[in-house]
Amino acid sequence: KQWYQRRVAITAGGKRPEISYEVVVGAEKYGCGDCKDESDDAIANCETCTGSDCNSIPTGQPKHKCYKYAFTDAKWVVSTDMTDCVSGDAEKECNMPEDLDVKEGYTAEGCGPCKSEDKGCKVTEPEKNAGERAALSLLVTVLPLLYIML
Numbered sequence: 001k002q003w004y005q006r007r008v009a010i011t012a013g014g015k016r017p018e019i020s021y022e023v024v025v026g027a028e029k030y031g032c033g034d035c036k037d038e039s040d041d042a043i044a045n046c047e048t049c050t051g052s053d054c055n056s057i058p059t060g061q062p063k064h065k066c067y068k069y070a071f072t073d074a075k076w077v078v079s080t081d082m083t084d085c086v087s088g089d090a091e092k093e094c095n096m097p098e099d100l101d102v103k104e105g106y107t108a109e110g111c112g113p114c115k116s117e118d119k120g121c122k123v124t125e126p127e128k129n130a131g132e133r134a135a136l137s138l139l140v141t142v143l144p145l146l147y148i149m150l
Contacts, residue, residue: 014054018045019088021112030054047089061086064126066094068110076100078130085111085126094129098122 015035018025026045028035035046065082076097085094093113097106098120105120110129114121 013048013050015043015046016049016054018047018090020090021085021087025089061088064092064094066110066126067096067130069097069106069108071103074101074103076103076106079110082127083110087112092126094124094126095121096124096129 013034014030014032015028016030017028028043028046035043035048037043063084063086066085068079068083069076070079071077078096085092087093090112094110095108095112095114095118096110102120106118108115108118108121113123
């Protein structure tokens with residue numbers, strides 16, 4: 001009978017907490033059933049799942065790439081290589097400091113959304129959290145030269 005009950009739970013589906021960048025979001029517990037409360041309303045931060053891995057943190061999820069940042073020599077320096085980020089159930093995002101010369105306001109490292117307390121942080125698409133500033137700097141340098149040439 002115990003085997004039968006476990007088999008039914010696996011095939012009938014279950015629920016688990018939402019995972020955002022390897023952090024459990026909300027208070028929902030792993031369990032059987034769907035993500036509905038007694039009033040048949042959807043439960044926030046709950047994901048419906050099926051299969052034998054339903055009652056564990058999902059593995060093998062798709063990854064996206066972001067550059068990481070470290071504050072050295074009085075400025076934010078971007079890494080030369082991208083790192084793998086696992087968003088879990090959250091949107092695939094990267095982040096970067098708004099001003100590379102200001103340490104305060106940015107405590108993230110590159111993967112995921114900005115922290116709510118980070119006022120000097122901006123969100124980008126995957127693989128786009130480096131080089132935007134360099135491209136703008138190059139444009140600002142080249143435009144006056146083009147004007148002079150004309």
